[in-house]
Amino acid sequence: MKNRYSADIEYLTVGLDHAKVEVEAFVNLGCPYCQTFFEVVDEVLKPYADDGYIKLVLKHVDRTKSKLLRGTVANNYVDHDDPIEGYNTMKELFMTQDSWSDSFKDTINKCENDLGLPELKAQYDRGEEVLKDFNERGLRIVPTVFINGEQVDYKPKELSKDEVAELFKNKIEHLK
Template identity: 40%
Template sequence: MTKVVENAFLSYGNADAPVKVEVFLNLACPYCATFFEAADQSLAPYIKNDQVQYVIKHYDKPREMLLYGTLVNLFFDYNDPQRIYEIMKELFETQSQWSESDSDSIKKMLTEQYGLKEEPDTIDLSLKITAEAIKRQVKMVPTVFINDKEFQYPIEIDAQQLIDEVDKALA
């Protein structure tokens, strides 16, 4: 029986895939942007072949430099994970522009550019992910788990190591 991933609100790929890649990240974190891009390129074939379930957990970690990421997360409608993924991809690509902005400008960008609105239900999801992060002792973003084996990016895992670890888990 395959492991069920807790708080898999933003889940990509087959829930029954043998390899579970979970990442705790925040949209305002530059290292998370780099990891997201690496995972986007590295994991796609595995997801397509039902070998990997990729779960993104936006961690609204209470840290000043991450607050704008938390603000953005509050506008995500978790009922449409594919759309959120595409928006995250764009926001990570343009992170240096909007993350230096102010909260009103960010809200305006989210409503005008993406047609988003604040989603009250997202607060409850955020609290569940925060509780899980505390339980799993996630201290920094991004923190990656591959079948429960923990890696801290950028120190312990890059794009090639991500592929190597997935291949090892599949073997």
Template identity: 40%
Template sequence: MTTVIENAFLSYGSKGAPVKVEVFLNLACPYCATFFEAADKTLQPYIENGQVEYVIKHFDKPREMLLYGTLANCFFDYKEPERVYDLMKDLFAKQSEWHEIDSDSIKKMLTEQYGLKEEPETIDLSLQIVAEAVKRNVKMVPTVFINNKEFQYPVEIDAAQLKKEIDQLL
């Protein structure tokens, strides 16, 4: 029986894949940037082979250092998950350039450099993800679930451990 992932708005790979990797992350978190890069490299072959469904859940956690990530998330159109993935990849890569500037400058960057606009629907989706995070007792980002087994990055899982966990499940 295939497990259906809750709030899989940003889902990559086959929904019927035997391994489900979910990550709660925030664009303003440096650990999330490192995890995103490692997961991007590690998971691609599994996704392409239909072995992994990778679900990204932007956790708009009300914490001061994460607020600019929440602001950026409000500009993502979740109906275009591939574009959102590419935007996340770029914003994580450039995180040091924008995560400590002011909110008006971030909005200007998102509209002028990326051609984005605020997406009111994303706020509703964000609230659903926050509710799920509360229900699942997610306290920090990134928090990774592999077939519902929870890991804290970087303490409990890194790129090598991510690959090992997936290989053990396949």
């Protein structure tokens, strides 16, 4: 576990630091396309990370539009310094996105009462760093994914979950 009180900015990372492949994903908990992508992460990419083949870096992009803003609020409860707890919280929030992303009251209730999570002030600095990185790269949408530094060209709105899963599985398998 990272020191959550240090000034160092760390991102939610699953897998080994020295893995052969790094998958870096910019996501937002309120985004329905990120929800689909995270299902693919859980089913396709996480097993590769668990096997030590990939390092999966999840960067939450704080956005201010509608459901994305509620995703930003929910992200303040995700412990990005603890990969197991943080990943499981993200998974739960993505799986139940429809139940909490329509109102701020529902978002806070889900995080504080249903999940029993404290709001983590360290997320503010991390959120600023992710947004700075996102903007400096000229990125516009979430999810945006990079594999070994190369942006994956896909349009989340146009692909089914199965098509997204197949795309990422093929890209990872091709690097073996």
